[in-house]
Amino acid sequence: MKEKYDYLIVGAGLFGATFAHLASTRHRRCLVIDKRNHIGGNIYCQQDNGINIHRYGAHIFHTSDKRIWDFVNSMVPFNRYTNSPVAVAPNGELYNLPFNMNTFYKIWGVKSPSEALQKLNEQRCEAIKKMEADGVKEPRNLEEQALTLIGRDVYELLIKGYTEKQWGRKCSDLPAFIIRRLPVRLTFDNNYFSDTYQGIPIGGYNKLVEKLLEGSDIQLDTDFFKDREHLSSLAHKIVFTGKIDEFFNYRFGMLEYRSVRFETETINNPNVQGCAVVNYTSSDVPYTRIIEHKHFESFGDSVYENPVSVISREYPAEWNPGIEPFYPVNDQRNNSLNTRYQELAQKEPNVIFGGRLAEYRYYDMAPVIAKVFSLFESDTNL
Template sequence: MSPCTLIVGAGLYGAACARELHDAGHRVHVIEQRPQPGGNCATRYVAEADCHEHLHGAHIFHTDSDRIWTWVNRFARFNGYVNRVKVRHGDALYSFPINLFTLYQVFGAKTPDEARAALARERQPIAEPANLEEHCLATVGPTLYRLFIEGYTRKQWGRHPSELPAEIIKRIPVRLDFNDNYFNDRWQGIPIGGYAAMFDRLLAGIRVDFGVDFLRDRDHWLARYDRVIYTGPIDAFFDHVHGRLEYRSLRFERELLPIADFQGNAVVNYTDAAVPYTRIVEHRHFDLPSPARNERASHTLITREYPAAGGAGAEPYYPVATAANQARFERYRALADELAPQVHFGGRLAEYRYYDMHQVIGAALAHVQRRLHGGCHRIDALTPSA
């Protein structure tokens, strides 16, 4: 009988590895600290609002990869939802990401040429931006920066943009047409039945135990298994011996309202620094309710997202990409390399990087292919497989 691989974490990285190894004839045991699979893209059905609630923030699957789209469609049918975010600043609402209609709302520009001219007048001549604020001023100018970026970024990261590196926003999308699709990828949507149904199919036939804290009995688990895939925080695995990696966290405030529709859209970002939350999500719109279904609805579910400091006891969401944090991560990565090939560190927490869902899948598939067909086991910042 083949040896069994322990997978720590039933999020997308762990579940994808488990599925691929299981299908290749390997025995797999998944343990998960939470009471359900799915990691931060977990959902649950809320009967009162007749919708699927995104428990840890909105997650819209999107990809431009034929391979990943084909793979994920083995486990879910997607509803074709397109993310068209709106922004509220003060009493005004804007189309977002910045597109020609946004530029009409802000500058009165009615054509692409008028929009180019308005942006040229706004941009500040900063040849080598030293921080995020200067990068934004050089790219879109002060008006759009103050409306869409300054307050939101200050809330999200707990620091003023002048204190953050320009790399946090590598590219500010500005479209000179009326395309308000948040993503550029060919395919996007949300699984029909929510992510819970998708993970049920991903993990079908695989042993999964919930409510298990791997780190509490780490040495016990490592002694029992020759191969371990660990998807939790890399610094926690090593008892924070080099200090804690810095994260930003989130706090969610859910509210069930006795109305059919609260904001008319799935996602509205609040970019004014005076508003303590960064966005309100209305979950029913992710399920693409029909007009008839809206007429029957008696309640709707909304969630306000409040950025919060990371640290002990806080759920880690966004790695803070500073030079000091990256240097600390490199020290943890060196410790992780010493445990290869027994322990593989994969996923956003183990690799201390922000991943979109399609990138998580790409990285997981790449790891399993190396595992099955030979190759390097070293933890590294992979370019997710396309």
Template sequence: MTDTGNKKYDYLVVGSGLFGATFTHEMMKAGKRCLVIDKRDHQGGNIHCKNIEGINVHWYGAHIFHTNDKMLWDYVNQFAEFNRYTNSPIANFKGELYNLPFNMNTFYKLWGTKTPEEARAEIARQIEHLEISEPKNLEEQAQKLVGTDIYEKLIKHYTEKQWGKKATELPAFIIKRLPVRFTYDNNYFNDKYQGIPIGGYNKIIEGLLQNCEVKLNVDFFDDIDHWKSMADKIVFTGKIDAYFNFQYGELEYRSLTYELEVHDTENYQGNAVMNFTDGETPYTRVYEHKHFEFGTQPKTVITKEYPVQETRNAEPYYPVNDEKNMAMLKKYQDLAEQEPNVIFGGRLAEYRYYDMHQVIASALAKSRNELKLSKT
């Protein structure tokens, strides 16, 4: 990268979430001048935590760090020590409780099966008449994986609430990676490394952005020309369609809203994550935040999570990666390629669902590539 000498910064980073913060950290280690701006009143994007009643509340829904990559695990452990939290959600269907992910404990509760052979035989018996060879939609994919009982009680209504569509209208790939185990194992993730940073995720972001200039309550789109004039290159982590003024239309997302409650009790539900899988309960999940860090505070804080259709005023969470949206994305990606001084990164700029470790890996890869380019 050639320094024109006229710009105050090498990089203007739009967004202080995990991608922006990781990219900035790597650039600053290399001696680059960075400015980070964020339209919110806090840094950290959706992993931001608020301390309420001495509890680190995951403000934008539960975030559980997990990875098989030791390099990434070591990377985040630079900034905070992680605890031994293991994600073992509970499914609540009209007051009946089941272990997740679907495993031998789930099968025993439903059918009384005690061996993997018995459980497999029961699933096969349930779907024999359906004659599903190549699943055409989410419903058929789920039935093929776990049978009709589990589909009806623990998947169908939950998924339809989450996506706002009938399961028969949703593509099969959404559920292809559904964890199904024929062992008595309630650990949701297969990854070797898993936990929550002790003291909350803010410690990670604070470590990544240490000594960096960060401006909050600043919307890039309020004065694009001004912000572009500040740096040689822009790292944009917002919505790619918004960057190009929605000229090809708006990419669809599902969003979430949250209802927070403080309860004057030490323990509300006995678990960090409970999924409500019936069709009548309007929310999909309830988080009890203290259990992420094995808290013993006298009060507790819970969050009820409600899925909604994303609008421009709602926070976009889950991209709707159907054919229509992916065709629109390709048009925006073509425009992005014509912007040599803009690096698009993160879930919104790339229109893809990322786990936290994947966001960090992507930011590290792009920062390494950028440092190579700057030396040529």
């Protein structure tokens, strides 16, 4: 009989693949399974007319941790992509994101940081005074929080409609903590991220995940829950990256998510919108953004070397069992429920839970890798 694997890794996404790589460097044997027909989880790229399509939404790698940046570049070189999205507002005008001097000039005509700050402070103060008049000391919801951070003009143009589409709820019904911070820059800088490093793997994310999974056995189209007992018997330990409530058979009830539906179209035009990401902030437009995928890896005149382009419209949707869960709904009810599931997880000595679904939290890519690093650094027996 073949000797057992050291680890059964449930999920071939970034957490599972990184864990498999680090385990392999310690000469551990890993079997990686995934219920989908591909590796990579939500960072999987699908080719269309020579363009890498981010099938589950745009993923831009960014970090200020040099160790993490050096690690991913040791797997595959990254390009110089800089995330500089624009937004189409309800008035039909285009505005730069994140909120910066280009944005404020377009909205108010201000030309200096001091003018912009004065306008911002005026509107912030108006929001705070209104709350105080109502006997409110702290923002009670996302709308009040946003108004105290950025003021009414920017909120109405660029936040309200987009956020309500994204979450399927009015901003006045969403918790304030969702928007505790807003990137506000008093410079003419359209770089969305403030991290030291950012980019896209040259050739797409599949190359990164393929490299991470070298040395591991992979089994796709395999649903852990359809053959749980047998699959669990194949390894000494399990690394679980799926939904934590499902792992425990929904003992306390189901956690809630928001989902996304993608409408992808190939267009006989080499340059449709001029950048990778365009947000649509009007509540009258059913999608939140359009992604033009070639701009993640083609720059300048090279965009025109391919005569076609591929775009994806992203439509937010309520999550129901059977469709892909994307964003945890981190309100009081779901966070309390997740706490109970995490307490159960701590009582499973032979199971390691990690990633967006297993921890029920939104993760950028670099922190996912950092989390796996920390696991191996804290336990030399892994």
